[in-house]
Amino acid sequence: MSTSAFPLSPHNHQACMRETLAEAEALAATRGERLTPLRRRVLEIVLESHRPVGAYDVLGALARDGARPAPPTVYRALDFLRAQGFVHRIDSRNAFVACFAPAKAHRCHFLLCRRCGRAAEILDAALDQALAETARQAGFAAERETVEIAGLCADCREDASAGVGAA
Amino acid sequence: MSTSAFPLSPHNHQACMRETLAEAEALAATRGERLTPLRRRVLEIVLESHRPVGAYDVLGALARDGARPAPPTVYRALDFLRAQGFVHRIDSRNAFVACFAPAKAHRCHFLLCRRCGRAAEILDAALDQALAETARQAGFAAERETVEIAGLCADCREDASAGVGAA
DNA sequence: GCCGGAATGTTATGTTATAACAGCATCATG
DNA sequence: CATGATGCTGTTATAACATAACATTCCGGC
Structure with missing residues (x-):
């Protein structure tokens, strides 16, 4: 019953990945950017879950x-994917x-569940607005934002309270 | 003329440090925590500027x-200072x-100037409210927040535009 | 003095990230 | 086809950030 920003837990992730990958390919083509086999493979790896993965993973x-491959290979692929907006850094x-x-x-704002490890992107106009207003008041020219809220997602709250005892 | 969250550029930083250090000492005493010479010295070092400093700095x-000292010594002191709220991590x-x-x-939200390197803490009820509301809508139980807005502070915007040409 | 707990020291290593340069693929153009 | 420009990937080495595990010391209370 939650209006969760998180994907439904038992969603069809194969389809989810496939569609997102297709979308990325189309975007890269439109932009004249090269989604090479390596970059594509790295994107697949990151797409495999809705959890943040480390570069060394x-x-x-x-x-x-x-x-x-050595680390620079991975970091370069990730840099490319980030520049295209296909991947975000937490x-x-x-x-x-x-x-x-x-x-x-979109701006990159996240909810991060400490229990299931999932990351959910937030799209919230009121939050965007509040951030913009905060910067404006300080005379600050915002260029990039890191907004990461860590805690428990709706699913994990339910599980946790179910586990403890009374529903 | 900016209502900047940043300290005035030519402020009396000696006094600023001294007062903050005294405040920290008083708080630690109140709490029965030990602001040892090492911890105090680490706090002084971090207080020396309004810029984030690395653990290895x-x-x-x-x-x-x-x-x-070896790295663990510094990280332990920083952990203590963070637990007391005397230092924040960027x-x-x-x-x-x-x-x-x-x-x-307070919640720890920051403006980070890429030009002068200063960090300013934001205290903004509307932003706090928007973050809380975002989490609530997702059924998310927020525990910790990372909010860091990078860009140009008011002083540096002026300098930059002055440098380019017409005032 | 002695004990217990907290703080610090020490050694080693784990984790994340990048600099610098070499080689190779692709492609437009003469 | 040769050529050279550009961009992608490979390779080596190292920098930067962080912690595990255990030893020692400090300090207050008894």
């Missing part, structure tokens, strides 16, 4: 593919999460 | 004092900044 996944975790709506221009 | 400063920079109002309970 990506490195590990590539290693399991058989390639044995500063409070030194990790990266896929964007599941790369076509929409 | 602190380490360097301690080394110049003559002590040669996630987007892996760095630490002093709190100049440690007695006031």
Whole structure:
């Protein structure tokens, strides 16, 4: 019954990934940018969950593919994907999460569940407005924002209270 | 003429430091916590500017004092100071900044100027409210927030436009 | 003096990220 | 086809940030 920004827990993630990947490919083509096999593979790896993954986790996944790239290879691919808005960085975790709506221009604000580990992108006009107003009042020219709210998502709150005892 | 959250540029920083340090000492005493010489010295080092400093910068400063502590010493002191609210962590920079109002309970939201490097703490009820409302709508139980807005502070905007040409 | 807990010291290592340069692929153009 | 420009990837090395695990010391209360 929650109006959660998180994906429904048992959603069809295969379809979710496939569609997002297709969207990224279309966007890259439109922009004349090259979503090379390596970049595409890195994006797939990050898309595999709705949880932030570390650069070295990506490195590990590539290693399991058989390639044995060094860190710069991964960081370069991630830099490209970030520049395209296909992936966002979670500063409070030194990790990266896929964007599941790369076509929409948006600010990158997140909810991070400490229990299930999922990251949800927030799209909230009132919050955007409040941030803009805060900067304006200080005479500050905002260029980039890091907004990450950590806590418990709706699903995990329910599970936790169910686990403790009375519903 | 800006209502800047940043300190006035040529403020009396000696007094600023001294007062904040005294406030921290009083708070620690009240709480029965021990602001030892090491912790106090680390706090002084972080207080020396309104810019975030890295843990290894602190380490360097301690080394110049003559002590040669290893990283855990610095991280432990910083952990203590953070727990007391005397220092905050800037996630987007892996760095630490002093709190100049440690007695006031507050959420830790920052403006970060990319030109002068200063960090300003934001105290904005409307922003707090918007963040709370965003979480509430998602059924999310917020526990900690990282809010860091990077850009140009009012002083640096003026300098930059002055530098370019017409005032 | 002695004990217990907190603080600090010490050693080693884990984790995240980038600099610098080499090699190779792709493609437009002569 | 040769050529050179550009951009992508590979490789080596190292920088920057952070913590685990255990030893020692400090300090107050008894």
